[in-house]
Amino acid sequence: MKILLIEDSRRLREALVTGLKRLGYTVADASDGEEGYRLASTGSYDVIVLDLMLPKMDGLTVLRRLREHKCDSNILILSARDAVEHRVEGLRSGADDYLVKPFSFNELVARIQALVRRRFGVKNPRIEVGPLVIDTSGRVVYVDGEPVTLTAREYALLEYLALHRDRVVSRLQLEEALYEDRTALASNSIESAICLLRRKIDRPGRRSLIQTRRGLGYILTAPDYAPDDTE
Amino acid sequence: MKRCHSLQRKLFWVLCVALFSLGLLSSYVSYRLVRRNLTKEFDYALMAKARTLASLVRLEAGGHLEVEFAGEAMPEFEPSRHAEYFEIRDDKGTIVEKSKSFVGNKTFPASLYRSHFETFENIRLPDGRKGRLVQITPKVVEEIEDSESPTHNVSATTVSVVVARERESLDHALSIIATSLLLGAFLVSLGGIVIVLVVLRRGLHPVRHLAEKVASIQPESLDVRVTDENIPCELLPVAQRVDDLLDRLATAFERERRYTSDVAHELRTPLGEIRTALEIALQWEDDPELLKKSARDALDSAKEAETLVQTLLDLARLGKQNRAPQMTSVKLVDVVEEVLEKFSTLAAERHVEIIPNYAAREATLIANRDLLVAVIRNIVGNAIEYAPPYSRIELAIREQDGMALLSVCNDAPNLSQDDLSRMCEPFWRHDASRTDRQHVGLGLTISHALCKLMRLSLDFRLTKEKRLCVTILPALRPAENA
Numbered sequence: 263m264k265i266l267l268i269e270d271s272r273r274l275r276e277a278l279v280t281g282l283k284r285l286g287y288t289v290a291d292a293s294d295g296e297e298g299y300r301l302a303s304t305g306s307y308d309v310i311v312l313d314l315m316l317p318k319m320d321g322l323t324v325l326r327r328l329r330e331h332k333c334d335s336n337i338l339i340l341s342a343r344d345a346v347e348h349r350v351e352g353l354r355s356g357a358d359d360y361l362v363k364p365f366s367f368n369e370l371v372a373r374i375q376a377l378v379r380r381r382f383g384v385k386n387p388r389i390e391v392g393p394l395v396i397d398t399s400g401r402v403v404y405v406d407g408e409p410v411t412l413t414a415r416e417y418a419l420l421e422y423l424a425l426h427r428d429r430v431v432s433r434l435q436l437e438e439a440l441y442e443d444r445t446a447l448a449s450n451s452i453e454s455a456i457c458l459l460r461r462k463i464d465r466p467g468r469r470s471l472i473q474t475r476r477g478l479g480y481i482l483t484a485p486d487y488a489p490d491d492t493e
Numbered sequence: 494m495k496r497c498h499s500l501q502r503k504l505f506w507v508l509c510v511a512l513f514s515l516g517l518l519s520s521y522v523s524y525r526l527v528r529r530n531l532t533k534e535f536d537y538a539l540m541a542k543a544r545t546l547a548s549l550v551r552l553e554a555g556g557h558l559e560v561e562f563a564g565e566a567m568p569e570f571e572p573s574r575h576a577e578y579f580e581i582r583d584d585k586g587t588i589v590e591k592s593k594s595f596v597g598n599k600t601f602p603a604s605l606y607r608s609h610f611e612t613f614e615n616i617r618l619p620d621g622r623k624g625r626l627v628q629i630t631p632k633v634v635e636e637i638e639d640s641e642s643p644t645h646n647v648s649a650t651t652v653s654v655v656v657a658r659e660r661e662s663l664d665h666a667l668s669i670i671a672t673s674l675l676l677g678a679f680l681v682s683l684g685g686i687v688i689v690l691v692v693l694r695r696g697l698h699p700v701r702h703l704a705e706k707v708a709s710i711q712p713e714s715l716d717v718r719v720t721d722e723n724i725p726c727e728l729l730p731v732a733q734r735v736d737d738l739l740d741r742l743a744t745a746f747e748r749e750r751r752y753t754s755d756v757a758h759e760l761r762t763p764l765g766e767i768r769t770a771l772e773i774a775l776q777w778e779d780d781p782e783l784l785k786k787s788a789r790d791a792l793d794s795a796k797e798a799e800t801l802v803q804t805l806l807d808l809a810r811l812g813k814q815n816r817a818p819q820m821t822s823v824k825l826v827d828v829v830e831e832v833l834e835k836f837s838t839l840a841a842e843r844h845v846e847i848i849p850n851y852a853a854r855e856a857t858l859i860a861n862r863d864l865l866v867a868v869i870r871n872i873v874g875n876a877i878e879y880a881p882p883y884s885r886i887e888l889a890i891r892e893q894d895g896m897a898l899l900s901v902c903n904d905a906p907n908l909s910q911d912d913l914s915r916m917c918e919p920f921w922r923h924d925a926s927r928t929d930r931q932h933v934g935l936g937l938t939i940s941h942a943l944c945k946l947m948r949l950s951l952d953f954r955l956t957k958e959k960r961l962c963v964t965i966l967p968a969l970r971p972a973e974n975a
Contacts, residue, residue, distance in 0.1 A: 273766045273790040280783065281773040342761035345754070363765035367772040 263378055263418060264439055266307040267291040268298030268324065269340065270316050274363075278311070281367055285401065286414030286421075287374075288440055295319025302328050306438060307335045309377045311370075314341040314352065322355055329356035336377035340365070375399065382425040389424045392484030394463055394471055396424050405463050415440065416459050423472060423482035432479035456480060501697050505689060512685040516678030524671050535663050536613050539627040542567075543656040546579050547631040550589070550652050554635065558583055558652065560590035569658075570594050577658040578618065578626075582606065584651045595619055601626070606653050618657060623664065626657035699725050707735060715743040755920040759801055766794040804935045808919070811942040818861035818946060825856050825890045825897055832869045833888070836877055844882040845903075847873075850889040856897035858967070860947045865965075868940045868949075869899065872963050875936060876903040898966045905961035913953040917941040944968075 265287045269275040275291050282289045290305065292298035295316035302310055302324070310328075314321035325337060338359040339352045349360045358380070359373050375398055379385065387399040395404040401417055403410045412420065422439050423431060433452045441451070456472055464470045469485045545567075551559045560581055564570065569577045576594035580601050583589050588600060599619045609630045618624035635648040706719045718739065720732040774787030833847060840847055858865065876886045880903040887902045915921045920934040937951075944951050944965065952964040 271762055271766060273794055274762070274769055277766070277769045277773050277787065277790060281769070281776065284773075284777055342758045342765070344757070344761075363761045364768045365765065367769050367776070 263309070263374075263422065264288045264290070264305070264307045265374065266298070266302055266305065266310045266335070268295070268302070268310065268316065268321070269313045270294060271313075278367075278370070282371070282374075284414060285371060286418035288418070293317075295321065295324045299324045299327060302333060302335065303331055308381055308439070309374050310335045310337045311340050311374070312337055312357070314339060314343055314348070322352065325352070325355050325357055336381050338370075338373055338377060340370070372399065378425070384425060389421075389427070391424060391427055391471060391482055393465070393468075394424075394482075396421060403463070405465065410462050412459070412462060415455065416462070419455050419459055420463070420482075423480065426482070428481065428483050430475050430478045430481045435479070500700070501693050504693055504697075508689045508693075509682075509686055512682045512689070513678075516682040516685075517675075520671075520674035520678040524667075524674050527670050528667050531663060531667060535625065535660065536627065539613070539625065539656055539658060540611070540629070542577075542579070542658075543627050543629045543654045544631075546581065546656060547629060547633075547652070547654045550581060550631070550633050550654070552633045552635040552648065552650055556635075556648065556650065558589045558633065558650070562590055564593060572596065575659065576620070577656070578624075579654065579656045581655075582653045584653075586653075589652065601655055601657070605655060609651070615660065616657060618659060622659045623661050624657045625660040625663075626655055628653060628655045630654075699723065699728055703728055703732060703735075710739065712746065715739055715746055752919055756805060759920060760798060763794040763798040763801070767791045767798075770794070801935075804939070808935060808939055808942065811939065811946065817948075818864055820859050820861055820947065822857045823860050823862050823865055825858055825899055826851055826854050828862065828866055828869055829888060829890065829899065832866060832873050835870070836873055839874075840877050840886075843877055843880070845877055845880045845884055845886055847877075847886045847888060850887060850891075853890050853892035853897060856890050856892050858897045858899075858949070858965070860949060864943045864947055865949075868943050868951075868965065869901075871936045871940045872901050872951075872965070876901050876961075876963075880904050881906065896967050898964055900962050900964045902956075902960050902962040904959065905955065906959050908955055908959070908961055910955055913955060916953055917951065 263286075265282055267275060267278055267282070267289055269278065269291070270293050272293065275293065279289045279291050290301055290307070292301050296318040298310075298312070298316065299319060312321050312325060316324070321339065321341070325339070328335070328337070336358045337356065338361060339357045340361050340363065341348065341352070342363040343349075344362040349362075352360050358377055361370060361373060375387070379387065379398065387397065389396045389398065393406045395407075397403075398421060403412055403417065403420060418440055419436065422436065436452050440455075456474075460470050460472055463472075471482055471485070473481050473483060475481060546560075546562070549561045551561060553559050558581075569575070570579055570592035572594050576592075578592050578594050578601070580591040580595075581589045586603060586606060591600060596619065601616075601619075605614070605616075605626070605628060611630075612628045613625060614628075615623070615625050630651050630653050632649050633652050703719060703724070706717070710717050718736045720729070720736050724732045770787040770791040774784045774791075777783050829849065829851075833849070836847075873886075873888070880886055884904040887900070889898075889900045889902075891898055891900075917937050917940075919938045921937075922934040941951055945968075948968045949965055950968045952966060954962045954964070956962065
C-alpha cells in the first residue's frame with residue numbers, strides 16, 4: 263500500500279514514516295506543499311496524508327489542485343486546526359477524512375486502513391479467501407484457523423493481493439505498491455516475495471492460493487475458483 | 494443582584510407627590526379666596542345693617558339720643574331661632590337701644606366696646622350660637638328745624654352700634670366648599686396619576702426597549718447592534734456608544750478567540766510530535782535505536798512546548814504589569830554595540846552585513862536598560878534571521894527634535910504593506926505554515942509590550958525598495974519616514 267505523507271514538522275514526519283513503514287506500508291514523504299503536490303501528481307498513492315499549514319503551498323491548495331487534476335487517491339487531512347469550519351472546508355475541498363493533531367498513531371493507521379478498504383470497495387476488515395483469513399484491522403493472518411506469522415512486507419503483499427482478490431495483479435503494480443524506490447529493486451524481488459509468502463500460507467496437498475498468470479502477474483483466489491491453466 | 498432603582502417608579506412617585514401637592518395647594522388657595530370673599534360679603538351685609546341702624550339714631554335737644562327703630566321693618570331682630578342682635582350705646586357706654594332678640598337683661602359684654610373704629614369679630618351669640626358682629630361708632634348730630642334758615646348742626650355725639658348675626662350658615666357653606674375643593678383636588682390628582690402612568694409607560698418605552706436589547710446581548714451574539722431608526726434623539730448617543738463598545742468587544746473577543754486558537758495550534762504540533770514519537774517507540778519497544786530517537790524527538794518537542802508556554806506566561810505577566818519599570822537615561826550606542834557583539838557570529842553565518850550609522854553618538858533614551866536591550870536584541874535578531882543572505886542591515890541612531898531614534902532596516906522582499914499592521918500580533922509569522930519552529934511569533938508581541946511599558950513605541954515602515962525599517966521612538970511621536 264503506497265502512502266504519501268505531506269507534513270512540514272520534521273519530527274512528526276519522521277516518526278510517522280518510521281511507524282508506517284514498520285507496518286509494511288510504502289511511504290513517500292514531502293516537507294512542503296510544492297514538493298508534496300509534485301509527488302502526488304506524478305506518483306500513484308493509495309492514501310495521501312496531508313497537513314494543511316504547509317510552506318510554499320498550503321494544504322488546501324494542494325488538495326484542490328490534486329482533485330482538479332483528477333487525482334483519485336484517498337486523502338486524509340492531518341491538521342492542528344480543529345474548528346468545525348476548517349474540517350468542513352477540508353472535506354468539501356475533496357478530502358476523504360480529517361484527523362486533528364495531536365492524534366493516536368493507531369487511530370491514524372485505522373483511518374488509513376479504512377481509506378484503503380474504501381478505495382478497493384471492501385467494507386469488511388476481515389477478508390476471506392478460501393482457508394485464508396486476513397484481519398486487516400489487527401493485521402493478522404490465519405490459514406485453516408491457525409495464525410500465520412508474516413513480516414510487514416509479506417503482510418503488505420498478501421493484503422494487496424487480497425484487496426484485489428480474483429483479479430490479476432501485475433508485477434509492476436506490486437512493485438509500485440510495495441517498494442518505495444523501484445530502481446533499486448532486484449529483477450526477481452517480487453517472485454522471491456511471492457515464493458516466501460506461498461510457503462507460509464499454502465498447505466501441503468492443496469493447490470496454491472496465489473496463482474501465477476504467465477506474462478500477466480499474480481492472482482489470489484480460493485482454490486475452488488482457480489482456473490485449470492494455472493501453474 | 495442588588496435591586497436597582499427604577500426610573501419609571503421614581504418618576505411615577507415624584508409626579509404623584511407633585512400632583513397631590515399641587516392639588517392640595519390649589520384647593521387651599523381657592524378655599525382661602527372663596528372664604529375671604531364670602532366673609533367679605535357677610536361683613537358687608539352686617540355693615541349695611543349697622544349703618545342702617547346708625548341712621549336711625551337722632552340726637553334730640555338736650556343731648557338725648559332717640560332711636561327710631563321699628564321692629565316690623567327689621568323682623569330679623571325679633572326673638573326667633575334665627576334672630577339677629579343689635580345694640581346701640583352712647584359715648585358713655587349706656588345702652589340706648591337693643592334688639593328684642595336679647596332675652597331678659599342680656600347684652601353684649603361691655604368689653605366689646607374698646608375701639609372707635611369699625612371692627613368685625615367672631616363671638617358666641619347670647620343664645621349660644623356662633624356669630625359674627627360689627628361695631629361702628631358713627632357721629633350723631635343734633636338737628637334743629639328753622640323755617641327761615643336751612644337746617645344746621647348745633648351739637649354732636651358719638652354712638653356705638655353693634656350688630657351681630659349667626660355665622661354658622663357661613664361656616665357651613667365654607668366647609669362644603671372646602672370638602673368639594675378637596676374632593677376635586679383628589680379626583681384631578683387621580684386622573685393626573687393615570688395620565689402620568691400612561692405617559693411614563695409610553696415615554697419610557699424606548700428606554701425599556703433599549704435596555705431589553707442590551708440585556709439580550711450574549712457573548713455569542715456580539716454582532717447585534719442596538720441603534721435603529723426608532724431610537725429617539727435623546728437616546729441616540731447612548732445607543733451609538735453601546736454599539737461602539739460592542740464593536741470593540743467583538744473585536745476583543747475575536748482577538749481572544751484567535752489568540753486561544755493560535756495557542757492551541759502552537760501547542761498541538763509539539764504535543765502531536767511527542768505523542769506520535771512515544772506511541773511508535775512503545776509499539777516497537779524492542780528496537781533500542783528507535784526508542785532512543787523517539788525519546789530524543791519527544792524531548793526536543795517538549796522543550797519547544799515549554800519555551801512556548803514560558804513565553805506566553807511572560808507575555809501574560811507583561812500584560813498584567815501596571816508598575817512602570819525603573820527608567821534611566823540609556824545611551825543608545827552602548828546598548829546597540831552590546832547587542833551587535835552578541836549577534837556577530839549569527840550575522841557572519843547568515844552572510845549579512847550590519848552597517849551601523851551613529852549620527853547621534855551621544856543620543857539617549859529614557860528607558861529601562863535591560864528591557865531596552867531585550868527589545869533591540871529581538872529586532873536585530875529578526876533582521877539577521879529574516880534578511881536574505883548577502884544583504885545589508887542598516888542600524889541608525891539619530892536625533893530628531895532633541896529625541897533619540899533607533900532604526901533597523903533590512904531587505905524584506907516577501908513582506909507587504911498589509912503585513913505591517915499585523916507584525917505585533919501574537920503568533921503572526923509571514924510564513925502561515927509556521928514550519929519554522931525556532932520562532933513562535935511572539936518576539937515582536939513581547940517587544941511591543943515592553944516598549945509600551947517603557948512609554949516607547951515601535952514603528953514599522955516598508956520602503957519602495959522593499960526594505961523593512963523598525964524604529965524605536967518615544968511614544969506619541971510620529972516616526973520619520975525612513
